[in-house]
Amino acid sequence: MSKPIPDKAEVAIEYPDKLYIGSFAHASRFDAHLDDTGISLTLDRPGADDERKSVHMHFHYALFAEVLRDLARTVAALPPADPHRETLRDAVKALYLALDNGGTKATKTILPR
Numbered sequence: 001m002s003k004p005i006p007d008k009a010e011v012a013i014e015y016p017d018k019l020y021i022g023s024f025a026h027a028s029r030f031d032a033h034l035d036d037t038g039i040s041l042t043l044d045r046p047g048a049d050d051e052r053k054s055v056h057m058h059f060h061y062a063l064f065a066e067v068l069r070d071l072a073r074t075v076a077a078l079p080p081a082d083p084h085r086e087t088l089r090d091a092v093k094a095l096y097l098a099l100d101n102g103g104t105k106a107t108k109t110i111l112p113r
Contacts, residue, residue, distance in 0.1 A: 011043065027045065038059050038060040041058075
């Protein structure tokens with residue numbers, strides 16, 4: 001099930017002889033879920049053939065956990081008054097509660113979507 005992207009995402013894929021850059025904004029959709037081996041994230045921008053694009057990523061659990069740890073170490077770069085802190089804190093809290101109690105309480109009480 002995909003949902004509208006609430007903000008914006010930018011993707012760059014660099015090869016030795018090519019560079020692909022794409023952005024996904026409000027007209028785009030995303031899907032994120034867990035599976036047996038890790039997390040899957042899909043960004044999709046519908047439209048005509050010359051505008052349509054999608055990105056599919058899969059991160060094994062150990063890598064995703066390390067990404068979360070790195071984000072935690074760099075969160076001090078956000079000023080205390082930055083409104084993104086609250087948004088991130090609420091999302092991480094929902095993930096924590098879902099992992100802690102099987103997912104039932106967190107998705108009903110923390111996440112409004």
